[in-house]
Amino acid sequence: MSTAPRRDDSDRDRDRDAEGRARNQRPRDGLGRPLPHGAEGVARQPEGVVRTPGQSLAEAQELLDAGRPFHAHEVFEDAWKSGPGAERALWQGLAQLAVGLTHAARGNPTGGARLLRRGTAAITAWTAESGLDRPYGIRVPELKAWAEALAGRLEREAAPVEAAAEAPRLRASTPG
Template sequence: MSARDRDGSGRPRNGRPRDALGRVLPPGSVGEPRIPDDLALSPDQFLSYAQELIDHDRPFHAHEVLEAAWKSRPQHERPLWQGLAQLAVGVTHVHRGNPAGAVALLRRGADHLRGLAGAPPWQVDVEGLCGWAGALADDLDGGAAVAPTRLRPALTTVARR
């Protein structure tokens, strides 16, 4: 058993290369460029960057952007960023052919977001995302095939281009 990769502060980090869907590749492989954990972006920039990645069928990378927000933004914002990151991982699981994992993450992400529905921050379409995640999870749970366009949710109610 090998020692787990750690960053400078001793936190566990997996430094192994990954494919486009975030799957770990063998040591020495050339993988996809990683999104740094220490992105210093505004909430709007995090959302725009994640949306761009989702729009280009890169949900794992969108998850990394949203996870960076989750780790760097104030504690009271954690349910937002955690919920959005989990939705992106849910889409990643669909791409990986893991419907059970997708259903679990889509529902968990929507649960984190539901508490924000009354006052959604930064024009995040919390209500729309929760409805989208629930419908997609129900379809996957029922064995329905999902069109690729259904895997590109709009994070906000305002188009960011």
């Protein structure tokens, strides 16, 4: 039996939120990758924000259009955590699509394709169960076609994509 001393991390400085949970406060780039402390990153999305579905979709669309799908994923994550339980799979699927685009832009085509397909499956299952094919004006059929096409291209070409150029349209129009 090994008697090697255990490392005591209790005095390590860690970024923590108000509840004491560890949070990485390092700055991040536009694709959500951590940068060194002190580097200039992009503004992060605040966590735990309760938005209406329309606000979530509008904010996520702005982030997608700006080439920041990781940050759009955080908006969708807030929606699934704060919204009705019956809609959880819809918002999780949208978050997976955003993370799939993030991985594709970071140069991980395998992970990107996998998450795009997982997100497509989630929104497909949710729409079938709910009987709604355009909840909150979300262009679900077009979004599924976009994700399937991008996943197929990632599997064939295995090359990074430009996130802003590949951003999907979530709704037919975004109300002001």
